[in-house]
Amino acid sequence: PAQLVWFRRDLRVRDHPALAAAAAAGEVLPVFVADPAFAGAGAPRTAALRTALRALHESTDGALVVRSGRPEEVIPALVREAGADAVHVSGESTPFGRRRDARVEAALDVPLVATGSPYAVTPGRVRKGDGAPFRVFTPFSRAWLEHGWRAPAERPSARWVRRVVGEPLPEPPATSAELSWASEEGALERWRAFLDGPIDDYDAARDRPDLDGTSRLSIALKLGTVHPRTLLADLDAVAPRRSRAAQRSLKRFQAELAWREFYADVLLHHPSSAWRDLGAQLRGIAYDEPGPLFEAWCAGRTGFPLVDAGMRQLLAEGWMHNRVRMVTASFLTKDLHVWWPYGARFFLEHLADGDLASNSHGWQWVAGTGTDAAPYFRVFNPVLQGQRYDPDGDYVRRWVPELRHVAGAAVHEPWKVPDGLAHGYPQRILDHAVERREALDRLAAVSA
Numbered sequence: 001p002a003q004l005v006w007f008r009r010d011l012r013v014r015d016h017p018a019l020a021a022a023a024a025a026g027e028v029l030p031v032f033v034a035d036p037a038f039a040g041a042g043a044p045r046t047a048a049l050r051t052a053l054r055a056l057h058e059s060t061d062g063a064l065v066v067r068s069g070r071p072e073e074v075i076p077a078l079v080r081e082a083g084a085d086a087v088h089v090s091g092e093s094t095p096f097g098r099r100r101d102a103r104v105e106a107a108l109d110v111p112l113v114a115t116g117s118p119y120a121v122t123p124g125r126v127r128k129g130d131g132a133p134f135r136v137f138t139p140f141s142r143a144w145l146e147h148g149w150r151a152p153a154e155r156p157s158a159r160w161v162r163r164v165v166g167e168p169l170p171e172p173p174a175t176s177a178e179l180s181w182a183s184e185e186g187a188l189e190r191w192r193a194f195l196d197g198p199i200d201d202y203d204a205a206r207d208r209p210d211l212d213g214t215s216r217l218s219i220a221l222k223l224g225t226v227h228p229r230t231l232l233a234d235l236d237a238v239a240p241r242r243s244r245a246a247q248r249s250l251k252r253f254q255a256e257l258a259w260r261e262f263y264a265d266v267l268l269h270h271p272s273s274a275w276r277d278l279g280a281q282l283r284g285i286a287y288d289e290p291g292p293l294f295e296a297w298c299a300g301r302t303g304f305p306l307v308d309a310g311m312r313q314l315l316a317e318g319w320m321h322n323r324v325r326m327v328t329a330s331f332l333t334k335d336l337h338v339w340w341p342y343g344a345r346f347f348l349e350h351l352a353d354g355d356l357a358s359n360s361h362g363w364q365w366v367a368g369t370g371t372d373a374a375p376y377f378r379v380f381n382p383v384l385q386g387q388r389y390d391p392d393g394d395y396v397r398r399w400v401p402e403l404r405h406v407a408g409a410a411v412h413e414p415w416k417v418p419d420g421l422a423h424g425y426p427q428r429i430l431d432h433a434v435e436r437r438e439a440l441d442r443l444a445a446v447s448a
């Protein structure tokens with residue numbers, strides 16, 4: 001009997017429990033639904049998705065069927081065409097994914113079988129002793145480690161159904177190094193190269209946007225072209241042969257994967273935290289409506305070099321370094337006093353790795369409204385952050401051409417350099433010390 005595998009955030013054939021379950025039960029029809037609900041995804045995410053779909057088409061020997069439409073209509077129609085007796089998926093935990101899957105299940109007269117998830121530990125499984133979900137990362141990560149995960153699933157040798165016709169695959173985007181890491185093969189190649197050496201310095205290099213010190217696998221993890229369990233198993237496999245310092249880096253990398261799992265868990269338990277403050281503590285705080293200064297932030301023209309470099313990297317590459325995501329987010333929420341969802345929406349539109357759980361909760365972490373004890377009164381100073389994490393100014397000069405004539409760390413304060421602003425770089429749009437005070441006053445007003 002034919003088995004339909006509906007691919008969503010799991011665009012790979014290796015370590016794919018749902019595909020393995022389907023292949024064990026019969027011949028497999030691999031399907032991707034171009035859901036109009038995602039038509040608004042920005043260009044970087046769309047380009048990454050197309051890259052991943054092309055690759056999946058190849059790794060299913062050309063059997064992948066792509067159809068556009070609402071999944072609750074497309075999937076039952078394909079079940080009838082293929083004579084399938086089950087639909088297999090990786091389990092979903094986002095509010096949208098769960099609602100969509102419930103609609104599809106109701107429209108089907110065959111079972112919708114969920115196996116596995118895009119996470120090492122399925123969201124919802126890690127709980128406190130009393131069954132309550134965690135709200136703080138460190139105890140979550142301890143319990144997550146204790147819970148553990150299965151070994152990667154074997155790659156199945158599936159027999160593919162070929163009697164169902166799909167639409168032509170979307171045009172492939174122009175390839176770049178970054179985009180090639182979105183495909184399953186490309187992600188594994190990038191991972192192996194990273195695991196082979198650079199990961200040993202991760203603990204020290206991960207905070208430095210001027211270095212290529214992180215894995216850049218967020219896009220692959222978002223699309224599911226690599227499963228985090230594969231990464232976790234590889235970390236365990238190489239650890240015994242690495243130095244003590246390198247082992248610290250491996251642990252640190254594992255902890256970053258745990259953040260991704262933590263945020264998915266938080267979103268499952270608090271679906272409204274996608275676009276609203278998770279914590280009640282700051283709900284009454286006064287924010288400003290986004291206006292021309294918000295536009296300057298979006299365009300990377302605030303006059304603060306690290307902030308502008310980050311926003312321009314985002315616009316050019318569809319990716320931004322984590323340290324700079326924090327600095328730009330802090331600038332919007334604490335210097336411009338704009339509520340975080342405005343920034344989060346802008347990020348989601350422009351990030352190729354845009355992910356509701358990690359993005360919204362990353363924003364809330366910075367804004368001080370989220371899971372963390374990160375106090376609102378911790379306001380990033382964009383100049384000091386630049387001097388500390390981009391010590392030679394290379395990151396700023398890479399992304400801000402109007403500042404390339406300023407050598408060294410002086411690039412973080414071009415207003416102090418003769419001719420620093422001579423090539424069109426803007427004046428600072430605000431006084432950081434004044435706005436920091438203002439942010440603290442607004443905080444005091446709600447905590448009084």
Ligand code: FAD
Binds near residue numbers: 326366
């Ligand atoms: P690495 O340092 O190589 O880390 C490996 C993996 O761990 C990442 O690919 C990611 O899956 C996970 N990870 C690392 N740091 C975090 C973190 N702080 N939170 C959750 N997961 C993490 N990440 C997204 O994947 N999508 C988003 O939309 C997103 N939005 C963010 C918004 C803000 C305001 C902030 C502060 C962070 C956001 N992050 C987001 C988290 C983090 O910035 C990125 O995951 C990371 O920069 C991706 O680069 P990398 O793959 O080289 O990371």
